[in-house]
Amino acid sequence: MNRQQRIKLFEHQSRAYTEGTVEMINEQWIFFDEETEEAVLLDEYLHQEIEVFRFNRWKKGILFEAGKICLADEIDFLRNNDLVRIRKHLIYSLERLLEGMNDEAFIQFVTTLNSLQFSIYDCLYCYNHLSFLTDENKKNGVNFMVFDNQEQICNVQHHFCYYEKTNDRFEFTLNTGKRLVIEKIMK
Structure with a gap:
């Protein structure tokens, strides 16, 4: 089993993501965790993998400043109330x-x-x-x-x-x- 196969197994684990919505409040993007209902600055996840739910599917990308997401073949921007999920880190x-x-x-x-x-x-x-x-x-x-x-x-x-x-x-x-x-x- 190579590293890529192990990563695939990680990706298909339950509870591998923190899901929630985002809102622009006072010129800052805020992430509202769906499970805990906590709010955190989205800046805490800069340069990390994030997925946005668009057109009935998850689109994977990297989060950059000002709500910019670098997807595989395009640049997209967050919108208020977008459903997003952020990959959790293992201990x-x-x-x-x-x-x-x-x-x-x-x-x-x-x-x-x-x-x-x-x-x-x-x-x-x-x-x-x-x-x-x-x-x-x-x-x-x-x-x-x-x-x-x-x-x-x-x-x-x-x-x-x-x-x-x-x-x-x-x-x-x-x-x-x-x-x-x-x-x-x-x-």
């Missing part, structure tokens, strides 16, 4: 952990998380112990992650041992008491 330690996982472990982890109705964008906390073991030949330990999809909480322990064999074990525990364990051992 840095989770992003590094996912990048470091081999393809099989990555796919198993993400698809199992999704089957439990969680998204990688639901991550509240990630402790990536692997990031502290960069110079060691034998890597052994546990990573901890907590996810919240606003209906349930999921705690994930990622037990790993990378030496003669590659062993990834994921233990998913939901606040309901449901538990799920998956393990991948490779030579």
Whole structure:
């Protein structure tokens, strides 16, 4: 699985975007988050990916000053009450952990998380112990992650041992008491 395929999997995750509307107030663009009803200056998202809902589809571009959006083949401008969505960022330690996982472990982890109705964008906390073991030949330990999809909480322990064999074990525990364990051992 190449980086492009992983990015595609990220893009199709639930809750990967913050959605809302924009309005020009006092000569500044304000973004109103649909979920939290919070208002923030749109300038906080300058030079980031943004999508605008136009002509019954999402158009992806990069946000520039004064409400200007650079789309793939044109420049467009925001209008009052435009529906927009802004890609969420992953927690840095989770992003590094996912990048470091081999393809099989990555796919198993993400698809199992999704089957439990969680998204990688639901991550509240990630402790990536692997990031502290960069110079060691034998890597052994546990990573901890907590996810919240606003209906349930999921705690994930990622037990790993990378030496003669590659062993990834994921233990998913939901606040309901449901538990799920998956393990991948490779030579």
